[in-house]
Amino acid sequence: MIKIYHVPRTRSVRVIWLCEELGVPYELIPVDFSAEYRASAEWRKLNPVGKVPVMIDTAPASGPVTMFESGAMVEYVLDHYGDGRLRPAPRTAEHAMYLQWTWFAEATFARPLGEIVNHRREFPGDAEIPAVVEEMKNRARLCLDALEQALVDREYLLGADFSAADVMMGYTLLICEMFRLLGDDHPRVSDYFARLSARPGYQTAAGGGS
Numbered sequence: 001m002i003k004i005y006h007v008p009r010t011r012s013v014r015v016i017w018l019c020e021e022l023g024v025p026y027e028l029i030p031v032d033f034s035a036e037y038r039a040s041a042e043w044r045k046l047n048p049v050g051k052v053p054v055m056i057d058t059a060p061a062s063g064p065v066t067m068f069e070s071g072a073m074v075e076y077v078l079d080h081y082g083d084g085r086l087r088p089a090p091r092t093a094e095h096a097m098y099l100q101w102t103w104f105a106e107a108t109f110a111r112p113l114g115e116i117v118n119h120r121r122e123f124p125g126d127a128e129i130p131a132v133v134e135e136m137k138n139r140a141r142l143c144l145d146a147l148e149q150a151l152v153d154r155e156y157l158l159g160a161d162f163s164a165a166d167v168m169m170g171y172t173l174l175i176c177e178m179f180r181l182l183g184d185d186h187p188r189v190s191d192y193f194a195r196l197s198a199r200p201g202y203q204t205a206a207g208g209g210s
Contacts, residue, residue, distance in 0.1 A: 002026040002077070005046065005054040007033045009178070011070035012053030013205045014171045018074055018164060020201030024081045070171075071106050074164055086164040094158055098165050101150075101157045104143075105168040112139035113175045137181060144176070144186045151188040155195065162199075170196040174206065 002019065006012040006028050019026045031052055037043055038050040046054040047068040055073045057065045057080070067073050078087050088094035116136050120128055147169070150157065157165045173193045176182050182190050196202055 001058050003029055003056040003058065005029045005031050005052060005056075007031050007052045009174065009206070010052040011171060013174065014070045014167055015053060015055055015073045015077065017170070017201045017205035018077055018086070018167050020204050021162075021164075021167070021199075022077070022081055022085060024077060071102065071168060074102075074168060078164055082164075086162070086167075088158065088163070097158055098163060101165040102168045104146075105165070105172045109140065109143040109147075109169075110172045110175065112136040112143075113172070113179060116179065137179070140176065140179075140181055144181065144189055147192075148186045148188050151192050156192070166196060170202060 002015075002024060004012055004015050004019075004026050006016065007030070010033075016026065016028070018024075031037075031043070031054075033052065038047075038052075044050060046066065049068075051068070053068070053070055053073070055067045055076075057076070060080075065076070067076060078085075088098050113136070116133055119132055119136070123129060154160075156162050157169060170193070173182065173189070173196070177193070182193060184190075197206070
């Protein structure tokens with residue numbers, strides 16, 4: 001059994017969504033998202049930087065596996081339970097593009113969005129520095145521009161077929177939507193996110209899991 005420690009609209013959405021797409025059983029464990037709990041010794045034993053999610057796979061014969069990085073969890077689930085689904089075969093051009101968009105979604109695109117959250121946590125209300133937030137939004141808009149171009153004549157990142165790269169990207173676009181960065185200036189991205197958010201697996205994950 002895979003246990004997913006979850007808070008709505010955090011990166012645990014990715015792991016829930018992937019498990020839903022693959023039909024992999026999982027157990028959701030709600031997490032107290034208060035700063036006090038996330039700084040506690042109890043939670044830091046599971047995630048040393050106090051963030052969400054955490055995933056524990058209790059099935060391996062060698063003993064339970066505990067992970068705290070969402071992109072790594074996605075690859076782990078694909079490796080152990082995917083049976084070749086939702087990811088191109090290694091050493092192919094399609095796999096190279098899968099890797100590119102998977103890493104882009106988190107390392108490049110989600111980064112400035114996360115920095116906005118961190119900035120507003122450290123500088124709440126009137127202490128917020130508008131120029132700093134705008135600079136981060138501009139970095140995110142540049143990523144939207146790149147994605148808009150990549151989606152020319154494509155339903156999904158790799159073409160006609162949905163993949164786990166779309167799971168990674170879909171969560172980042174969920175954050176974009178929360179910051180109201182999706183609009184008429186990126187019509188292909190908006191249509192792409194509409195296709196993703198119509199999938200039952202996304203709806204279950206974004207709604208809090210089954």
